Amino acid sequence: MDGxxxxxxxxxxxxxxxxxxxxxxxxxxxxxxxxxxxxxxxIVLRSPSAGLLRIKMAVRFDSLPPPSYVYHLLVxxxxxxxxxxxxxxxxxxxxxxxxxxxxxxxxxxNHIRHEILLYTDTPVEQLDAAWERVFEVLETxxxxxxxxxxxxxxxxxxYCAHCLRSEELEPDVVRDPDWYRPPEDPETDQxxxxxxxxxxxxxxxxxxxDSSEGGPPTVPSPLRYPCFELTAAEKSQIKDxxxxxxxxxxxxxxxxxxxxxMIEEIMKxxxxxxxxxxxxxxxxxxxxxxxxxxxxPAVYLYVFFL
Ligand SMILES: [Zn+2]
Numbered sequence: 554m555d556g557x558x559x560x561x562x563x564x565x566x567x568x569x570x571x572x573x574x575x576x577x578x579x580x581x582x583x584x585x586x587x588x589x590x591x592x593x594x595x596i597v598l599r600s601p602s603a604g605l606l607r608i609k610m611a612v613r614f615d616s617l618p619p620p621s622y623v624y625h626l627l628v629x630x631x632x633x634x635x636x637x638x639x640x641x642x643x644x645x646x647x648x649x650x651x652x653x654x655x656x657x658x659x660x661x662x663n664h665i666r667h668e669i670l671l672y673t674d675t676p677v678e679q680l681d682a683a684w685e686r687v688f689e690v691l692e693t694x695x696x697x698x699x700x701x702x703x704x705x706x707x708x709x710x711x712y713c714a715h716c717l718r719s720e721e722l723e724p725d726v727v728r729d730p731d732w733y734r735p736p737e738d739p740e741t742d743q744x745x746x747x748x749x750x751x752x753x754x755x756x757x758x759x760x761x762x763d764s765s766e767g768g769p770p771t772v773p774s775p776l777r778y779p780c781f782e783l784t785a786a787e788k789s790q791i792k793d794x795x796x797x798x799x800x801x802x803x804x805x806x807x808x809x810x811x812x813x814x815m816i817e818e819i820m821k822x823x824x825x826x827x828x829x830x831x832x833x834x835x836x837x838x839x840x841x842x843x844x845x846x847x848x849x850p851a852v853y854l855y856v857f858f859l
Contacts, residue, residue: 575632589628592644601674608673609712617704618667630697677792681783714776725761752778755787
């Protein structure tokens with residue numbers, strides 16, 4: 554096939570339509586496209602950088618879980634929210650992570666566990682915006698999921714940010730809460746604003762790992778429940794609360810343990826089923842680890858007929 558005659562624009566359009574490709578992202582060196590399925594790297598989740606607070610939620614599919622390729626489509630819908638050229642994107646076989654400003658938002662997936670994990674690491678000063686963003690991500694991927702796998706029944710679990718900050722071995726969680734109803738059908742769903750209760754203020758709420766055992770609760774509400782609007786004074790009080798938390802002991806934490814288990818499962822699967830082999834010598838320099846793909850006819854055909 555004559556490379557110059559290859560309808561590259563149509564190929565890109567087609568791959569985008571089927572959520573196999575994200576881009577273009579305009580970089581200094583030119584346009585960049587990301588095909589998560591072709592990313593051989595793995596993301597190993599680390600503790601948040603100093604000064605950042607972590608929000609975490611998990612989505613589990615208990616009945617008729619989606620097939621593995623669907624998770625890659627969800628990564629593309631996730632990345633479509635982050636195409637600003639200033640953002641640093643890492644795409645991997647088990648998800649994607651985006652550094653945007655002082656924030657880091659990560660999506661990890663594990664089709665063996667039928668699970669997606671969402672993380673946003675944020676300065677406390679941007680906690681309200683972070684809640685808003687993580688729900689934007691959640692709604693985006695669940696709506697995409699419903700459009701390709703109608704039978705999916707997502708069950709959302711929300712982790713206590715105070716417990717994550719304290720690296721509790723068993724963080725307190727809220728599973729399938731009555732204050733959030735995930736999208737079911739875009740045609741008939743109520744608007745998002747009516748499917749999520751409105752939380753305001755920083756009143757203390759109970760947490761199973763609150764060190765004020767026996768006393769009144771101390772954990773500020775926005776560490777457990779989504780809050781899209783916080784005043785500067787409220788953020789300052791939350792910051793003071795976090796500073797007063799006891800120092801974290803130097804032991805392996807829950808997030809790291811879960812992550813290691815997830816990586817081991819994925820590595821096992823990769824050993825059993827080699828990720829992929831691209832024979833065409835033209836695309837050996839495709840720069841997969843850098844997530845940059847040159848869209849040659851071979852790549853197009855490979856991806857589309859996976
Ligand atoms: Zn807690």
